[in-house]
């Protein structure tokens with residue numbers, strides 16, 4: 117044995133709010149239709165958090181399921197990495213509310229903002245901390261209450277998003293679980309997908325309210341084009357870095373933004389890959405940082421990911437930012 121420390125995912129969890137909002141419900145709010153939304157995006161419904169339900173509440177529920185599945189308690193956790201672009205507040209970090217709720221007495225934690233690539237960014241941070249020997253157990257969460265930062269008068273964006281959470285427990289292992297990670301950003305496209313008034317550039321004012329700057333703004337067509345190329349490259353690189361080929365991948369979990377993007381990506385990656393893609397975007401829409409762990413956890417719960425399977429995750433989002441990772445489900 118080399119004595120090298122590896123990181124492995126040992127439990128997944130997820131949570132979605134009870135309220136279902138269908139495309140028909142959406143058509144009561146803005147000028148749209150089930151036909152338009154489902155044919156262009158594949159989305160049929162999404163979940164919407166209750167008014168008092170916080171991003172931390174959803175993250176905590178997902179974390180509890182992941183902890184139960186991994187057989188760890190709060191005392192075991194050394195670090196909490198919370199990926200979100202819709203945290204409860206700018207500070208304290210949403211991770212602090214999780215730490216308190218799950219009794220992770222020894223843990224440090226922080227929020228990580230990288231929009232839809234956030235979970236893979238957090239996975240990379242957790243993997244590095246474990247492989248370096250600094251920590252042994254990490255809780256990685258992706259959770260979003262996008263309904264609170266969605267412009268419900270803008271039909272070109274509001275139909276796309278939903279609320280939810282996913283979580284993973286990563287532990288030190290003598291066998292490799294995380295086989296590769298790859299991350300990137302390109303700030304030259306920062307303007308095509310953003311939430312302009314979320315920081316200090318545009319403090320809350322009559323103007324930010326009038327111009328709806330406190331909501332997600334997106335140039336859909338441009339995002340679509342860049343997304344396909346970016347995800348294809350990230351997926352190829354992540355698989356190559358793991359020393360594998362696409363034939364070795366049993367399950368692909370892409371960021372669940374748009375069915376047409378996923379189909380275009382899978383088609384370019386190789387024949388037969390689409391049959392190995394796990395999708396739940398028809399039921400949840402785009403849940404940003406929650407998207408990949410929510411899908412991964414569901415896939416595990418449904419028995420679609422089995423021991424020994426290699427799982428490819430790939431994401432892109434605002435930044436632009438992107439990520440890819442291959443893990444073996446031990």
Ligand code: COA
Pocket residue numbers: 147148149152153156157232271272273275309334335336337338339340373374377402432433434
């Ligand atoms: N219902 C009905 N019509 C709508 C609509 C809606 N919800 N949203 C936009 N439209 C209209 C537009 O106003 C436009 O009308 P016009 O031609 O009269 O101006 C028309 O539909 C076409 O708009 P367009 O933006 O060209 O549509 P599209 O085919 O590109 O599809 C998206 C729009 C948003 C579905 C698509 O661009 C997309 O999925 N982009 C990627 C978005 C994404 O995944 N973002 C998240 C990244 S993490």
